[in-house]
Amino acid sequence: MDTLDFDLFVIGAGSGGVRAARISAGYGARVAVAEERYVGGTCVNVGCVPKKLFVHAAHYSEDFHDAAGFGWALGAAAFDWPRLRDNKDREIARLNGIYRNLLDSKGVTLTGGWAGVLDAHWVAVGEWHLRVRHILIATGAWPFVPDFPGREHVITSNEAFHLERLPRRAVVVGGGYIAVEFAGILNGLGVETALLYRGPLFLRHFDRDLRETLAEEMPKKGVTLRFDTTVQAVEKRPDGSLELQLGDGSRLQTDLVLYATGRRPLVQDLGLEACGVGLREDGSIVVDDYYQSAVPSIHAIGDVIGGPELTPLATAQGMALASTLFLGDKRSVSLENLPTAIFSQPAVGTVGLSEEQARARYPAVLVYRTRFRPLKHTLSGNPEQTFMKLVVDGESDRVLGVHMVGPEAGEIVQGMAVALQAGATKRVFDATLGIHPTSAEEFVTLREPVR
Numbered sequence: 001m002d003t004l005d006f007d008l009f010v011i012g013a014g015s016g017g018v019r020a021a022r023i024s025a026g027y028g029a030r031v032a033v034a035e036e037r038y039v040g041g042t043c044v045n046v047g048c049v050p051k052k053l054f055v056h057a058a059h060y061s062e063d064f065h066d067a068a069g070f071g072w073a074l075g076a077a078a079f080d081w082p083r084l085r086d087n088k089d090r091e092i093a094r095l096n097g098i099y100r101n102l103l104d105s106k107g108v109t110l111t112g113g114w115a116g117v118l119d120a121h122w123v124a125v126g127e128w129h130l131r132v133r134h135i136l137i138a139t140g141a142w143p144f145v146p147d148f149p150g151r152e153h154v155i156t157s158n159e160a161f162h163l164e165r166l167p168r169r170a171v172v173v174g175g176g177y178i179a180v181e182f183a184g185i186l187n188g189l190g191v192e193t194a195l196l197y198r199g200p201l202f203l204r205h206f207d208r209d210l211r212e213t214l215a216e217e218m219p220k221k222g223v224t225l226r227f228d229t230t231v232q233a234v235e236k237r238p239d240g241s242l243e244l245q246l247g248d249g250s251r252l253q254t255d256l257v258l259y260a261t262g263r264r265p266l267v268q269d270l271g272l273e274a275c276g277v278g279l280r281e282d283g284s285i286v287v288d289d290y291y292q293s294a295v296p297s298i299h300a301i302g303d304v305i306g307g308p309e310l311t312p313l314a315t316a317q318g319m320a321l322a323s324t325l326f327l328g329d330k331r332s333v334s335l336e337n338l339p340t341a342i343f344s345q346p347a348v349g350t351v352g353l354s355e356e357q358a359r360a361r362y363p364a365v366l367v368y369r370t371r372f373r374p375l376k377h378t379l380s381g382n383p384e385q386t387f388m389k390l391v392v393d394g395e396s397d398r399v400l401g402v403h404m405v406g407p408e409a410g411e412i413v414q415g416m417a418v419a420l421q422a423g424a425t426k427r428v429f430d431a432t433l434g435i436h437p438t439s440a441e442e443f444v445t446l447r448e449p450v451r
């Protein structure tokens with residue numbers, strides 16, 4: 001193999017691909033990356049980053065309202081959607097540049113355009129055919145919209161970031177975190193918003209108390225939640241508005257329908273099956289614990305291998321793979337104690353096992369819970385409640401799960417994730433002094449398990 005063009009050829013410059021590329025290059029590998037759409041991938045362009053900026057924007061409406069209880073008198077608030085959207089676009093363009101520089105500074109070759117696999121060691125990008133030692137598929141995922149009459153009238157999160165104008169009314173369809181977050185964003189920005197989900201309660205894989213708490217809190221902010229509701233068809237009316245025909249026979253008028261009903265791995269036409277790479281029914285690539293596919297020189301990480309779709313997971317997998325391939329230090333990323341947040345309003349933060357998962361795995365589970373009105377809201381008058389929960393193994397005393405619904409839940413639970421990773425017991429939590437007055441201190445003052 002002495003005529004190799006590159007040691008590693010990465011398809012997709014998203015969270016996982018960029019990280020794998022620059023760490024591998026740092027280990028001395030000759031690396032190239034092909035990107036057909038946008039450097040930085042989903043997270044930077046149509047995911048985590050613009051979404052979080054929109055969440056901040058949406059929260060202001062509540063903050064203005066809360067300010068009155070603290071003595072502030074504000075004029076009538078006015079919201080300018082094009083200004084938010086365009087400021088966000090400028091920030092994303094800046095980040096695109098940073099991602100390019102990250103690759104450039106490590107000597108990684110970045111090529112624009114679609115790339116595919118020809119065989120175990122050949123890739124095609126544009127007109128070029130390159131011979132490479134390792135191939136990394138880091139192509140991510142794409143929103144999936146089921147088939148139904150009027151499907152062409154709905155949008156996905158991809159388009160939501162670029163709307164020309166904000167609608168007066170919107171319906172979000174889906175029960176995952178993206179649906180919940182967009183319902184909060186639209187509602188906070190002043191759009192009359194309903195969230196429709198076909199199941200009895202959204203956020204299926206999360207702790208039940210979290211799900212129920214959020215289902216109580218979101219309507220307080222103005223979001224209409226309709227569970228056990230399916231969409232049969234969407235029709236466009238002469239005035240441009242949309243009419244949903246629902247499974248129970250009723251109809252619902254709106255101006256925008258956003259489908260957030262899951263994402264599918266982006267593997268079409270990559271040439272993977274032809275060269276022996278195994279795919280699951282949903283298109284996700286089958287890899288072993290070290291991200292190697294059935295073809296030893298072809299690897300895959302991130303959303304395209306299925307599992308939790310989270311940027312920190314994709315980047316950690318990228319670093320592990322770089323170490324495995326170019327340091328000779330085989331590494332894998334554990335899914336234990338995976339922290340995550342839902343940037344809903346109020347926010348959700350969670351790490352470790354839900355109560356249901358813990359009860360399925362441990363014989364003696366203790367649960368500690370509290371629900372309270374945060375200090376701030378004693379003056380703001382905001383009816384929002386904060387919820388916190390610890391799930392503990394009664395035998396070893398180890399804390400198995402930490403869950404929260406409330407302001408800054410993601411920030412608070414990130415710290416808790418370190419404690420769980422270190423194997424903290426409930427005794428360690430009890431011996432930790434609180435920071436007063438905070439909401440987070442409740443996590444170290446919970447004493448009585450729920451009976």
Ligand code: FAD
Pocket residue numbers: 011012013014015016017034035036037038039040041042043044046047048049051113114115116138139140141157178266270301302303304308309310311312314
């Ligand atoms: P991606 O980042 O999707 O990158 C894949 C790249 O490959 C893309 O740039 C694509 O254009 C390119 N590509 C695909 N096929 C080809 C080809 N054949 N040739 C060349 N290039 C190709 N995660 C969090 O952790 N926190 C959040 O708050 C969060 N919010 C999200 C909000 C939304 C609305 C969405 C959609 C996702 C969010 N995520 C969040 C998930 C996160 O964005 C993904 O988990 C992460 O981007 C996955 O990284 P990846 O490297 O696997 O793929």
